[in-house]
Amino acid sequence: MGLLSKKDAKLITDPLADNNPITIQVLGICSALAVTAELKPSIVMAISVMFVLAMGSTVISLIRNIIPSKIRIIVQLVIAAALVIIVDQILKAFAYELSKQLSVFVGLIITNCIIMGRFEAFALANGPWKSFLDGIGNSAGYGIILIIVGFFRELLGSGSLLGYKVLGDAIEKTGVYAYGYENNGFMLLAPMALITIGIIIWVQRSRNTSLIEHN
Amino acid sequence: MEHIELFFKSIFIDNMIFATFLGMCSYLAVSKKVATAVGLGAAVIFVLAITVPLNWLLDVYLLKDGALTWLGPEYAQYDLSFLSFIMFIATIATMVQLVEIVVEKFAPALYNSLGIFLPLIAVNCAILGGSLFMQSREIQTLGLAFNYGVSSGIGWFLAILAIAAIREKIRYSNVPGPLRGLGITFIITGLMAIGFMSFGGMLTGGDEEEATEKTAVIEQIEIKNDAIEIAKNETEITE
Numbered sequence: 001m002g003l004l005s006k007k008d009a010k011l012i013t014d015p016l017a018d019n020n021p022i023t024i025q026v027l028g029i030c031s032a033l034a035v036t037a038e039l040k041p042s043i044v045m046a047i048s049v050m051f052v053l054a055m056g057s058t059v060i061s062l063i064r065n066i067i068p069s070k071i072r073i074i075v076q077l078v079i080a081a082a083l084v085i086i087v088d089q090i091l092k093a094f095a096y097e098l099s100k101q102l103s104v105f106v107g108l109i110i111t112n113c114i115i116m117g118r119f120e121a122f123a124l125a126n127g128p129w130k131s132f133l134d135g136i137g138n139s140a141g142y143g144i145i146l147i148i149v150g151f152f153r154e155l156l157g158s159g160s161l162l163g164y165k166v167l168g169d170a171i172e173k174t175g176v177y178a179y180g181y182e183n184n185g186f187m188l189l190a191p192m193a194l195i196t197i198g199i200i201i202w203v204q205r206s207r208n209t210s211l212i213e214h215n
Numbered sequence: 216m217e218h219i220e221l222f223f224k225s226i227f228i229d230n231m232i233f234a235t236f237l238g239m240c241s242y243l244a245v246s247k248k249v250a251t252a253v254g255l256g257a258a259v260i261f262v263l264a265i266t267v268p269l270n271w272l273l274d275v276y277l278l279k280d281g282a283l284t285w286l287g288p289e290y291a292q293y294d295l296s297f298l299s300f301i302m303f304i305a306t307i308a309t310m311v312q313l314v315e316i317v318v319e320k321f322a323p324a325l326y327n328s329l330g331i332f333l334p335l336i337a338v339n340c341a342i343l344g345g346s347l348f349m350q351s352r353e354i355q356t357l358g359l360a361f362n363y364g365v366s367s368g369i370g371w372f373l374a375i376l377a378i379a380a381i382r383e384k385i386r387y388s389n390v391p392g393p394l395r396g397l398g399i400t401f402i403i404t405g406l407m408a409i410g411f412m413s414f415g416g417m418l419t420g421g422d423e424e425e426a427t428e429k430t431a432v433i434e435q436i437e438i439k440n441d442a443i444e445i446a447k448n449e450t451e452i453t454e
Binding site for chain 2 (some may be wrong): 034085103108113145190191194204206
């Protein structure tokens with residue numbers, strides 16, 4: 001990486017696996033679970049969070065020396081809310097169906113713990129370029145989990161990906177359905193999102209045993 | 216009657232944790248001991264009961280399409296609903312700060328028990344989510360909004376109390392290493408959510424809609440099967 005120094009590159013790559021915001025830091029679970037019944041809203045949500053987190057971290061870090069520490073939470077919330085309004089209006093203008101599907105969860109990006117957590121833990125103490133990279137890295141780590149969960153839930157739940165019927169037609173019995181395969185409608189319901197993330201955590205921690213919690 | 220229906224619906228059927236996953240971060244972080252879970256749960260009920268009716272007033276008299284009519288007929292065409300996120304979160308943040316000051320002054324015992332949780336709550340998705348759902352479900356009166364706030368708070372309280380009790384017990388079980396801690400909590404929450412889904416049939420309204428949808432799908436499939444059979448017969452005849 002010629003563009004980034006080693007330290008900067010680490011800011012991006014760390015949250016992708018060993019310091020993942022969802023599976024390790026336990027931040028931003030709410031939206032990760034609610035929007036992942038299909039792949040498309042998961043991708044849109046990941047991009048929206050990336051925009052808000054990267055821009056927000058940069059702005060917070062630029063004004064970090066003039067925010068009085070007593071009201072910093074309100075300042076952070078207002079900046080996050082302003083960015084989320086931009087995202088919401090863009091979605092309403094260019095992807096109305098999708099914004100109906102995401103409903104209140106676009107608004108809930110404001111109180112997504114990732115946003116506040118990274119503002120508080122990183123952007124308030126570091127320069128704008130580093131905060132920007134940290135924002136990109138963490139939201140990418142968040143997005144990866146979202147896309148994995150969305151991929152499996154849509155594939156197993158409705159037999160399609162991004163709306164394309166990759167497994168054949170369930171009613172006309174083509175593709176794998178000809179051999180008696182059935183969609184598992186249960187994957188589309190809310191509880192399976194939790195169990196899918198539980199399994200992702202299981203896989204990740206069995207591969208990297210240093211992450212196991214001792215209690 | 217509609218008060219009772221909304222009350223049970225928001226506690227059991229639309230439970231904030233098990234149906235919409237709001238406030239999961241603090242739910243996972245603060246559920247290691249029952250005592251702290253009770254403290255946070257109580258604080259959530261308290262803040263929801265204040266902020267939801269307040270945001271309802273804001274929504275009806277300021278933000279909705281045509282809400283400014285009370286200022287005069289020339290304001291009737293304004294629609295400020297795009298500002299609702301920032302207005303709601305500002306209300307919540309200031310109310311939390313205000314409540315903290317008031318409680319500290321007048322009820323020090325309560326402050327000591329809620330204490331550290333109050334500032335945390337401003338960034339809890341459950342609080343903002345309560346207000347946003349209140350807006351999107353078009354709750355009609357101030358009384359219903361208050362009811363909605365209290366009852367969804369109680370639902371959240373029940374959920375965190377249950378998971379905290381289970382996590383205290385599970386410490387004595389032999390959970391596989393990689394699942395220990397966070398992983399098993401996720402899976403248990405999933406199982407509890409499946410359990411809560413069985414409350415879905417408790418109130419009749421939603422059930423009938425689902426039933427008609429299902430029969431519609433079955434009818435479609437039957438029609439398709441019929442068409443396929445007819446096509447087969449035709450090919451046989453032509454042969």
